[in-house]
Amino acid sequence: MAQGVLVFAEQVDGSFRKIAYEVVSEGRRLADTLGETVSAAVLGSGMEGIAGELGKYGADKILVGDDPALVDYTTDAYTNVLFDIVKDNDPRILLLGASSQGKDLSGRLAARLGVGLAIDCIALKLDGEKLIATRPMYGGKVHAEVALEGTPQMSAVRSNVMEIVEAQKAGDVEKVAISPGVVKTRVVEKRLEAASKVDLTEADVIVSGGRGMGGPDYSVIEKLAELLGGTVGASRSAVDEGWRPHSDQVGQTGKVVSPNVYIACGISGAIQHLAGMGSSKYIVAINKDPEAPIFKKADYGIVEDLFEAVPAITAELKKLKS
Numbered sequence: 001m002a003q004g005v006l007v008f009a010e011q012v013d014g015s016f017r018k019i020a021y022e023v024v025s026e027g028r029r030l031a032d033t034l035g036e037t038v039s040a041a042v043l044g045s046g047m048e049g050i051a052g053e054l055g056k057y058g059a060d061k062i063l064v065g066d067d068p069a070l071v072d073y074t075t076d077a078y079t080n081v082l083f084d085i086v087k088d089n090d091p092r093i094l095l096l097g098a099s100s101q102g103k104d105l106s107g108r109l110a111a112r113l114g115v116g117l118a119i120d121c122i123a124l125k126l127d128g129e130k131l132i133a134t135r136p137m138y139g140g141k142v143h144a145e146v147a148l149e150g151t152p153q154m155s156a157v158r159s160n161v162m163e164i165v166e167a168q169k170a171g172d173v174e175k176v177a178i179s180p181g182v183v184k185t186r187v188v189e190k191r192l193e194a195a196s197k198v199d200l201t202e203a204d205v206i207v208s209g210g211r212g213m214g215g216p217d218y219s220v221i222e223k224l225a226e227l228l229g230g231t232v233g234a235s236r237s238a239v240d241e242g243w244r245p246h247s248d249q250v251g252q253t254g255k256v257v258s259p260n261v262y263i264a265c266g267i268s269g270a271i272q273h274l275a276g277m278g279s280s281k282y283i284v285a286i287n288k289d290p291e292a293p294i295f296k297k298a299d300y301g302i303v304e305d306l307f308e309a310v311p312a313i314t315a316e317l318k319k320l321k322s
Contacts, residue, residue, distance in 0.1 A: 055171015
């Protein structure tokens with residue numbers, strides 16, 4: 001009989017991503033409701049040294065798949081190994097993060113397991129033993145509650161929406177035998193962004209620029225983002241113009257983000273963009289067009305040229321911090 005919660009704890013280059021702590025914490029909350037245990041699966045190479053820290057967030061057991069074949073993420077290898085872990089442990093619930101890697105992996109894994117999948121979820125709850133997931137639909141215009149079918153009940157949760165809670169458990173580390181199987185792809189090159197840049201999906205503060213930036217010089221909002229300890233995003237129009245890389249794009253065809261503060265500078269607020277940042281806790285809009293749709297979504301709005309408003313905000317923040 002299926003029992004317990006299994007979470008996939010994502011890591012990059014030997015360090016857990018923030019979403020890993022979020023899914024372990026959420027798994028702990030669900031397991032406590034069921035009166036069951038939490039196991040965390042960690043895949044990579046040289047993982048035993050860091051695996052135990054997941055016990056701090058509620059993992060009773062950490063299952064480590066450690067092999068040189070897993071040093072870089074490939075869909076085939078990770079799916080094959082995680083599939084075996086799921087079959088060996090027979091969890092009631094399986095949670096992943098809805099990061100780029102998590103979305104890729106969860107879709108393939110759900111198909112392999114023959115179960116339903118609720119992806120990009122912003123809330124989870126239990127109705128008896130049935131997992132109910134809340135996820136945005138139609139560009140964030142509605143929230144749907146989805147009942148999961150099959151075993152395990154499988155969900156991939158949006159970054160930055162589940163609370164990280166320390167709940168110390170045993171955190172027993174167990175190395176599992178793995179079989180990467182047939183891998184049809186390989187990593188031929190890695191291009192990493194600057195180590196100082198916070199990933200958009202995990203940032204607490206994002207300052208984004210749109211067509212109103214007028215060109216590739218984003219220094220005015222980069223200074224504000226740096227001062228706030230955040231990172232810089234962009235609208236699709238800015239990316240299409242070649243002003244920012246696609247990795248900076250926020251929106252339906254870019255990254256879906258949920259920071260505490262989202263500052264939209266020179267962004268009109270097309271529905272595709274709102275779908276990518278609508279779940280932000282606080283939204284600040286700066287636009288010289290008072291009729292811009294972004295103001296309907298914003299908690300705070302400034303009708304002003306961004307090249308006047310943003311430097312003024314930056315200057316005041318510097319005064320407050322000095």
